[in-house]
Amino acid sequence: MYKWFLAWRYLHTKLIAFFAVCAVALCVFMVLVAMSVMGGFVDKVRERSRGLLSDVIVEAGTMQGFPYYQKFIDVLMSDHRDVVQIATPTIVAYGILRVPDTTLTRPADVRGIKLDEYVQVNTFGQGFHYDRYYPGTTHLGLQRQPFAGFDADGALTLPPDHVKANEKWRRAETDPKAIADYDAEPFRLRGSSEGGDRIFDVDSTDIRAVYGGDAFPGVIVGCDMINERTREGGYKRWDPRGIRMTLTTIAITASGNLTGEAPVSIPLRLADDSHTGVYEVDVKAVYVDFDMLQKKLGMNAMPRGDGTFIQARAKQIIIRLHEGIELNAGADEIRTAWTEFLAALPVQLDLNDERSLGFVRVSTWEEMQSTFIGAVEKEKILMMVILGVISIVAIVLIGCVFYMIVEKKTRDIGVLKALGASGTGIAGIFITYAAGVGAAGSILGAGFGALFVHYINEIQALLERVHPQLRVWNPEIYSFDRIPNVVKPDDVITIVLVAITAAVIGATIPAIIAGRVWPVKALRYE
Amino acid sequence: MSKYLLHARGIHKSYQMGRVSVRVLQGASLDLRNGEFLVVMGASGCGKSTLLHILGGLDTPDRGTLEFDRQDVFTASDAWRRTYRSLSVGFIFQFYHLLPECTVLENVMMPRLVKASAMQWLLGGAKRTARRDASAMLDRVGLAERLQHRPNELSGGERQRVAIARALINGPRLLLADEPTGNLDAAMGEEILRLLVELNRGGQTIVMVTHDPKVASHAHRRLHIRAGVIEEAKARNGARPER
Ligand SMILES: Nc1ncnc2c1ncn2[C@@H]1O[C@H](COP(=O)(O)OP(=O)(O)OP(=O)(O)O)[C@@H](O)[C@H]1O
Numbered sequence: 229m230y231k232w233f234l235a236w237r238y239l240h241t242k243l244i245a246f247f248a249v250c251a252v253a254l255c256v257f258m259v260l261v262a263m264s265v266m267g268g269f270v271d272k273v274r275e276r277s278r279g280l281l282s283d284v285i286v287e288a289g290t291m292q293g294f295p296y297y298q299k300f301i302d303v304l305m306s307d308h309r310d311v312v313q314i315a316t317p318t319i320v321a322y323g324i325l326r327v328p329d330t331t332l333t334r335p336a337d338v339r340g341i342k343l344d345e346y347v348q349v350n351t352f353g354q355g356f357h358y359d360r361y362y363p364g365t366t367h368l369g370l371q372r373q374p375f376a377g378f379d380a381d382g383a384l385t386l387p388p389d390h391v392k393a394n395e396k397w398r399r400a401e402t403d404p405k406a407i408a409d410y411d412a413e414p415f416r417l418r419g420s421s422e423g424g425d426r427i428f429d430v431d432s433t434d435i436r437a438v439y440g441g442d443a444f445p446g447v448i449v450g451c452d453m454i455n456e457r458t459r460e461g462g463y464k465r466w467d468p469r470g471i472r473m474t475l476t477t478i479a480i481t482a483s484g485n486l487t488g489e490a491p492v493s494i495p496l497r498l499a500d501d502s503h504t505g506v507y508e509v510d511v512k513a514v515y516v517d518f519d520m521l522q523k524k525l526g527m528n529a530m531p532r533g534d535g536t537f538i539q540a541r542a543k544q545i546i547i548r549l550h551e552g553i554e555l556n557a558g559a560d561e562i563r564t565a566w567t568e569f570l571a572a573l574p575v576q577l578d579l580n581d582e583r584s585l586g587f588v589r590v591s592t593w594e595e596m597q598s599t600f601i602g603a604v605e606k607e608k609i610l611m612m613v614i615l616g617v618i619s620i621v622a623i624v625l626i627g628c629v630f631y632m633i634v635e636k637k638t639r640d641i642g643v644l645k646a647l648g649a650s651g652t653g654i655a656g657i658f659i660t661y662a663a664g665v666g667a668a669g670s671i672l673g674a675g676f677g678a679l680f681v682h683y684i685n686e687i688q689a690l691l692e693r694v695h696p697q698l699r700v701w702n703p704e705i706y707s708f709d710r711i712p713n714v715v716k717p718d719d720v721i722t723i724v725l726v727a728i729t730a731a732v733i734g735a736t737i738p739a740i741i742a743g744r745v746w747p748v749k750a751l752r753y754e
Numbered sequence: 755m756s757k758y759l760l761h762a763r764g765i766h767k768s769y770q771m772g773r774v775s776v777r778v779l780q781g782a783s784l785d786l787r788n789g790e791f792l793v794v795m796g797a798s799g800c801g802k803s804t805l806l807h808i809l810g811g812l813d814t815p816d817r818g819t820l821e822f823d824r825q826d827v828f829t830a831s832d833a834w835r836r837t838y839r840s841l842s843v844g845f846i847f848q849f850y851h852l853l854p855e856c857t858v859l860e861n862v863m864m865p866r867l868v869k870a871s872a873m874q875w876l877l878g879g880a881k882r883t884a885r886r887d888a889s890a891m892l893d894r895v896g897l898a899e900r901l902q903h904r905p906n907e908l909s910g911g912e913r914q915r916v917a918i919a920r921a922l923i924n925g926p927r928l929l930l931a932d933e934p935t936g937n938l939d940a941a942m943g944e945e946i947l948r949l950l951v952e953l954n955r956g957g958q959t960i961v962m963v964t965h966d967p968k969v970a971s972h973a974h975r976r977l978h979i980r981a982g983v984i985e986e987a988k989a990r991n992g993a994r995p996e997r
C-alpha cells in the first residue's frame with residue numbers, strides 16, 4: 229500500500245537516506261571483510277594442518293622414539309585394511325643445516341621420511357619445486373649433482389634425464405603460462421646476482437650436461453630456509469640444484485641419553501625445496517631419508533652382544549584413512565588396535581622399550597593442532613564480540629538518522645494522518661523504509677566487501693608499493709603467504725540478514741514516535 | 755437524506771500552557787445543513803482552526819458532542835474516526851500541506867492509497883482506479899497538464915488547487931477549508947473561491963474559515979466566534995441557501 233510507495237519515495241529522494249545506506253554499507257563491509265579473512269584463516273590453518281600431518285598420528289611422547297613401529301604398521305596394513313589406506317614411519321630430530329659453499333647455516337627441524345610413502349599420506353609431494361618441471365627427478369637416495377652443459381650443437385642444456393622429464397611435464401601441464409615462463413628462461417646458472425627460478429651449476433672440468441661430483445643422500449629443504457620470498461609470492465633461488473649441504477644433529481639412545489660422541493654430521497645434496505605454505509614449517513623443515521637418518525642417529529636395530537637386539541625406533545607413524553572413514557571413528561579403531569597390539573607383543577620388553585611404548589599416543593590431526601586451532605577459533609569469537617558491538621553502533625546510528633527523518637517529516641506524517649492513515653500504518657512506512665535502507669546498504673556493503681576480500685592480496689601489494697610500512701599481512705606472523713580471500717555465501721547471507729534486522733530494530737523507536745504524531749500539532753503551522 | 759449533515763453541541767476546548775489553561779472554545783454549538791456553504795470568522799486566535807480540526811475529527815474536544823450523519827464522532831472507535839477522516843471529510847489548509855516527495859498526481863492519489871488494503875494494492879486495481887480518478891479530479895481543477903510536477907514547481911494557487919483535488923478524491927460529504935486563500939494574492943484567492951463556489955453549486959457542503967469579509971460574502975451563512983462561543987452573523991448581501 230502507501231507504506232511501500234512512500235518508503236520507496238523517501239529512499240530515493242532523501243539525501244539523509246544515502247547517509248543511512250552508507251552507514252549500513254560500511255558496517256556490512258567491515259564485518260564481511262573481518263569474517264572472511266578470520267574465517268578463511270581458521271579454515272586454512274585446518275586445511276594446511278591436515279595437509280602437513282595426515283589423518284591419524286601415532287606418536288612417541290619422547291625424543292628417542294618407540295620400538296616395534298614396523299610391526300604395528302604391518303598389523304594396520306593387514307588387519308585394518310578397510311580403515312587404513314597407508315601408514316608410514318617418520319623420525320623427528322633437531323639440527324643445523326649448513327651450505328659449505330656459502331657458509332650459510334640455519335636451525336633445522338629434521339624429518340626422516342620414506343618419500344614414496346610420505347607423499348601418499350599427505351600433500352607434501354605437491355609442494356616440490358624442481359619435481360614440478362622435471363617430474364620424477366626428486367628422490368632422497370644417493371645422488372650426484374646435475375650440471376648444466378653444452379650439447380653437440382653447442383646449446384646450453386641439462387642432463388638427459390632432466391630434458392626427458394621436462395618433456396613429460398610439458399605434455400601434462402595445463403597452464404600455458406607456466407610453459408611460457410619456463411621457455412622464457414628454462415634455468416639460470418649459479419652465480420647470477422639476481423637469483424632465479426631454477427638454478428644449475430656447471431662442471432669446471434666437463435662442458436657436457438652430466439651428473440658430477442661425489443654421491444650423497446638427497447635432502448629436501450623448506451623453501452623459506454634457503455630462498456628469498458618475492459613480493460609476488462614466488463621465490464628467488466641462488467643455490468643450484470644438487471649443491472652440497474651438511475646436516476649436523478645429535479643422536480639419542482633408547483634410554484634418552486645423549487651418546488656423548490661428537491654430533492653426527494651428514495653430507496647431503498639439495499634434491500629439491502618444499503613449499504607447504506605454512507611459514508613456520510617452510511623456514512626450518514629439512515627432509516631426509518628415513519633409513520639413512522635412523523642409522524645416523526643410532527635408532528636402527530643393533531645387536532646387544534648377548535644375542536638380543538636393541539629394537540629400531542621411530543618417532544611417529546603417520547596414517548591416512550580411506551576416503552569416507554570418519555576421522556574420530558578411525559582414530560578410535562587405531563587406538564584400540566594399539567592397545568591390543570601392546571598386549572599381544574610376544575616378546576619380553578626391556579625397561580626402556582616398555583617406558584617408550586607407554587608414552588605413545590594416538591591422536592587425530594585435529595587433536596595434535598588443537599591448541600593452535602583453538603587459539604585461532606577463540607580469536608574468531610572475540611572478533612564476533614567486536615562485530616556485535618559494531619552492530620549495536622549501527623543500530624544506534626540508524627536510530628539517530630531515522631529520528632532526524634521523523635523530525636523532518638512530522639508535517640507530512642500529520643498530513644497522512646489527516647488523510648486517514650493509522651499510527652501503525654505510519655510506523656510501517658518507516659519500518660519499511662529502514663528495511664529498504666538495510667537491504668540497499670547491506671547489498672552495497674556485501675558487494676564491495678566481497679570484491680575487497682577477493683582482491684585483498686592485490687590491494688595489499690598496492691599499499692605496500694605506496695609505503696612498505698603498509699604491509700599488514702606478515703607471513704612470518706600469520707603462517708600463510710597469502711591473505712585468505714574466499715567469501716562464503718553463508719557468511720554473506722547471515723550478515724545481510726543481520727544488517728536488515730539491525731536497521732529495522734534501529735528504526736523501531738523513531739517509527740513508534742512517528743506513529744504517535746498528533747495530526748493537529750503537526751499541521752498547525754508552516 | 756436528512757436535512758442536517760452535522761450537529762456540534764457545547765464544544766469545550768482549552769490548552770494547557772504550563773500552569774495557565776487557555777480556554778479557547780467554551781460551549782460552541784453549530785448545525786450544518788447538507789449543501790450549505792458556511793463561513794466561520796473571528797479575531798485571530800479566537801479558535802477558528804481549533805473548531806475546524808474538531809469538526810474534521812483531527813482533534814478531540816474536552817467536552818461536548820459531535821454528530822455526523824447521526825453517528826457520534828468522539829464516542830466511536832479510532833478505526834471509525836480514521837474512516838471518517840479519510841472518506842467523510844476533505845481538508846484544505848492555508849499552507850497546502852502537500853507531500854514534497856510526491857508528484858501532483860501522487861499527492862491527489864494519496865487518500866486512496868492510504869485507504870487501500872495490501873491485497874488491493876497487490877492486485878493493482880487500487881492504484882489504477884486511483885490514478886484514473888486523480889487525473890479526472892486534477893482535470894476538474896484545471897491542472898491536467900501538471901500531473902508529473904512536484905509541488906515546489908507550482909504557484910501557490912496551483913498548489914491550493916492540488917490540495918482541493920486531494921480533499922475531494924474520496925468524494926467526502928463535508929469539505930473543511932482553513933483560510934484557503936490566506937496565503938494567496940487577491941487574483942489567485944478569487945480563483946480558488948470561484949472553484950469552491952462552483953463545487954458548492956454542485957452540492958458540496960463546505961465549512962470555510964476566513965478573515966476576509968469579501969471572501970466571506972460568497973457564503974450562505976456566516977458565523978462569528980466570540981469569547982469561545984459561536985454567534986450567527988447577519989447576511990450582508992442577498993446570498994441565501996437554495997434550500
Ligand atoms: N497546541 C496548542 N497549545 C497551546 N495553545 C494552543 C495550541 N493550539 C492552539 N492554541 C491556542 O488556542 C488559541 C486558538 O487557536 P486557533 O489556531 O484555533 O486560532 P485561530 O482562530 O485559527 O487563529 P488564526 O486566525 O490566527 O488562525 C490560540 O490562542 C492559540 O494560541
Ligand SMILES: [Mg+2]
Nearest residue numbers: 802803804932
Ligand atoms: Mg487558524
